[in-house]
Amino acid sequence: MQSRQSIMEMFSTFVQFDADRFSRWATESRLRRSIHSCLQQNPKEGSEYFWALYWYKFWQVPETQSLAKQHLSAYLQEPCYWTSQKTAASFVSTQYKLSDCFQVAIAQIDRVLKGFNPSQTSSLKNYAGIIFGSAIRETLRQRHEVDICTDWGLLRKISQKRLDEALQNAGLSLAEIPAYILAWSCFKTLYVPTKAANSRQLSRPDEATWEAITKAYNAQSTQPTNPPTLEKLLLNAAKATRKYLYPTPDSLNVARGGDDSPEILDNLPGTEQASLIQEIVSQEEEAARNSQQTEINNVLVAAIAQLESPMPEILSLYYTQQLNQEAIAQQLDMKQYTVSRRLTKAKEMLLKSVASWSQDKLHISLTSDILKGMSALIEDWLQNYYSASNT
Known part of the structure; x- marks a missing residue:
């Protein structure tokens, strides 16, 4: 359980940069008043997971979407920063700075909120980290291709x-x-x-x-x-x-409006939303997912071990050394389109393994949205897996 002060800071402060370095946390006073009012109406709720789900639910309501998005943007500043720092470090040759990567990632807030599903993902922060990392990597790879073109x-x-x-x-x-x-x-x-x-x-x-x-x-x-x-x-x-x-993304870490601007909600969401609060509490009290994550890790490791050559080598070169398909083709003495097909096939086989496990263990009915979410999780897992194996 976090303190009230900690919760207030999580949902009302934004990262500020000085050149390419972290400078400070800037507080948006209107958001601070908003979260303070909510804490007064719900004094027993001191979990960041609870408040993340709380604002996520209100983001789904048109009348409260703007306020909720600002609170969630503040909440996701920290995972955005650390994901940006980690991902940028793996692209040592890029001209993008940490602050540039941060802006690329934080611009994906809408994508994060639209794709997040509390029943399938351990936390909003974890899911956001996956989307942030994917967006930065894709932007840097594509930007690198353009930067090196005359x-x-x-x-x-x-x-x-x-x-x-x-x-x-x-x-x-x-x-x-x-x-x-x-x-x-x-x-x-x-x-x-x-x-x-x-x-x-x-x-x-x-x-x-x-x-x-x-x-x-x-x-x-x-x-x-x-x-x-x-x-x-x-x-x-x-x-x-x-x-x-590749335009310069607009940062969301700039406070909107002045202190004297009208409040978005005069009657902030609180204890009168009994059914909503109960729903969030029930989600917060779901069984820990650590064992499931361990099982998924084991499934993916086993799936990689069963891949036919040269798919494991291609995965390693792609994720460990950050080589593009052309460079991999030259190193393995094969055609570029062959590398592309083998890379795609390897990811499809990993997705099939996780999907099969999900159906057997979790009894999940697989939809296109769920499969997309699984693909994003596998992409992030591959990055972490091969990064760890290289250290």
Whole structure:
């Protein structure tokens, strides 16, 4: 059981950064008054698990959703911070800082709340940690691929649809965008690398190619241009594409509104919500899930041991050394698509093992949402399992 002061801090304070370092916990006064009022109405409830479920239930009610989300955002600041720190450390070559990873993760609050199911997950913090870690890893992997692409490589990889979306996102008008699309189309058609070079190695087109691109552009445009202007146009398109694909996330750790703004709820949820309180209490008193987690761990370890070669090797290289599929293919002397298929098959077999155990032991009726949740849990388990085996 936590103290009243501890509960108040959990549900009303936010992480503040100074550059890339933790600076302090900032208190949002309106949230502090809110949780203080609730504690007064429920003086016997001193468990963070209880209050997490309490606000999760009120998040499901439209009239109280905004207030509840702010409280839960405060509550999840700590697991978000530690997950960000742990995940960022595993990507030693990334340019993303801890504060960047934190913002990527905390932006997933809605995804966390929509996917959380108290009857299937041990706690909101644990589930959030899984989602936070997955979001950061995916963002960093994708961002790394874009960061190592040259502008010319990126322009060859992007589709017209994504480029059009990126240009609109950059604030260009519908009248301006066609010139960029035409320039990009001429570039992609005429700039074909003559040697085997991937997107991270493509260099600026030579002068002859620029002349050809410009000639093709002028033949289709009512406003002729020259190579330098066309190059500037394409570089701006590449810049807009990078910004669109990986924008800087907005942080949720900034207090909303001032102290004098109207209270979201004048009559805060309290003891009058008897049935809701009883439901939360009953969920809090469910049997401990530690034994189930141990059994799931054993199931997954056994499933990995039964995988055919080279699937265990692929999993180890992917999660222990953080190698991408191309690098794994080179190391194991096989095709990249073979690595992709074996990696997918390995995860499917692990999911099948956990799903079968859940049906036999927990008598769970498997739905697509439950399977998605299991997949996320397995992904996090693999990260932890191979990280531990590497230490």
